[in-house]
Amino acid sequence: MAVPLSLESLHGFWSSCCSSWHALPDSSSASLTWTASVLLLSLAGLLWGLSRKSRPQRKLTGVRSGVVCPPEQLKDDLQNPKGVANAYAFERELAVPFDVRDVRVSKLLVHPIKSCRGSSLQEARYTPEGLENDRKWCIIEADTHTIITAREVSKMVLITPRIEVDATSPYGGRLVVSFPDDSDCETFAIPLWPTQEMLADWPIIEDCTMFRTYLVDGYVVSSTVDDDPDSSSRTPSEILSDYFGRAVHLVMKGPRARECPPTHAFPDLKETAKFQDGYPFLVASEESLEEVRRVVSAFAQDESPEARIGGIDRDRWKDGGVEIERFRPNIVFKGSGVPFAEDMWRQIRIHPADAREATSDVSRTFTLVSKCTRCLLPNVDTTSGTRDAAVPYKVLLKFRRNKDPARMSKPCFGCNAVVGGEGIVRVGDRVEVLEWATGIGV
Template identity: 30%
Template sequence: MALSQLFVHPLKSCRGNAPHQAEVTPQGLRDDRVWLASRADGQFISARSHPRLVQVGVTRQDDGRWCFTAPGMPPLLTSPADYRQRVPATVWKSAFSALHGDAAADAWLSHYLGEPLRLLWLGESTRVQKTTADTLSFADGYPYLLLSEASLADLNDRLDSPVTMRHFRPNLVVDDTFAFEEDEWQRFRIGAVEFEVVSRCTRCVLTTVDPDSAQPDPQRQPLATLLGYRRLEEGVCFGVNVIARNSGTLQLGDAVEVLDSALAFD
């Protein structure tokens, strides 16, 4: 088994970047979910309600600034140094504080999505993970999401129109497993970094949004198919939520070793 893909989403719900290597930190891959689109009260928005977010590209520049791009919009350059005002932020039931500051970035985001919005920077996060004392980014609830290529292939065999890994927004993708084998993993290692599986990942309507066109699927695929055979006790599950037990750098092709699993092989 090996690490076959890496994805970093700098803005929550934005288009993912696919680097060849990425730094592992307790709160997630470096630069993952460090920006957030929110309303004035700090309540987050995502592509569940604003599908066009998936077409926003975000890259960190060599000078420390960040470049935001979107269809029909001029590029936006903004610097974390301009984000100094600590304001309330909320992601689901998690309330914490984030940084606000660049009025031009707010205007850019508001114009693109057609309503008054703020762009928030994570900064030194005050948000704490559910299962550890480590801080967390603007991710839904866990710092890492892992999927296997075999699980996606199993799903695509059931669909009339196949979907991509990008529909599910993982951070870590592994190859050469059985379909849904990752559900049974408890601890595993990628390269020199050890991870622990915390839970299976429940899926929502965001999986039905095409990552290129931003159009929701009229048949609610692939969620409708997942509902038929992946409805587990927690909900409709696809992938696993993961925490890192140490830091390091991951590279595509790194070996994946399962350290503990509920599956037993003779």
């Protein structure tokens, strides 16, 4: 934007006015001088604002402009023992594509009830709405219908849902929900796939609210299935209300499609999900986790002012022991050889481990639609239910923000994904990169 005024032109304007006013009577001259002074100050303020707007704004990209880092140099950087200084190794653009070696699925995690403990599986069915039974249920406030997460109630991670598949059951099996021993809450079981007769008796809530933005429908789970005649007659909502200390409901996702939000890379995204935060799948790699561990350990051991992180327990985190379960991914990869390689993948295909030839099946094709921006939930210890004051969130802020163009202030770990169809994914399946994103990733 061009600025027509300058401080020099304003000074000339002021001087000419002063010369003219000297010829006026004293009273008129004083009045005009006061008026012109106010006008001059207003124009000077306007000029200052316009000049600031006219300056080119530095665009934050999380990448050092013009610097392209090949993977081999990146690997050399990672071997550098200078821990904290090396935490910023990824503030450079990667040259893509690069060799990702033999990438395999190393872990599959399903979280049946949102924010409760997950289960590790050897294989899982999937649909475009995610892994089977993943975030199919959630817990809501009985009065406001707000979906509760471990961000607010950290001890939710100690509730353990366990999937028991039974082909002979009219419900396809049970979801068995248990609690810590000291909670005095009894275990209960609910149907994996309720019959239509059951659902007809379950109240449906149309406005389960997520992040005060998304409205999702859900059935209030009102029946249990238990072969033990001495089991509790209380409903799941009553048992959970005791655990939470207030009235809550266990809810199963209803029939109405819940649309996923668009992303920076896919503004016209048309996908649906269940009770996941945003998207059907979250993927991450073991190499990325190892880098987070290394940086956490570096910050815990470096006592220099530059490495100061408020609230970090140096003894607790000197070994960097962050578990992948804290990040709650669905599909974990191993074998890329480069941390955060998944940031650079736009589209991948997961081939069966025993397949002799690569398949072109779109139902096995996953599109990575955005990086996953993180909140404080990964700070919750999945074994104790306590929230750490610093790890991993404050450490991620040091080297993993400015990565997502839509939310530059948030740190990133893992990527959100959608899939082209239905199928089965197994631990050991091979990952092929079909399309790469730019050097700053998806």
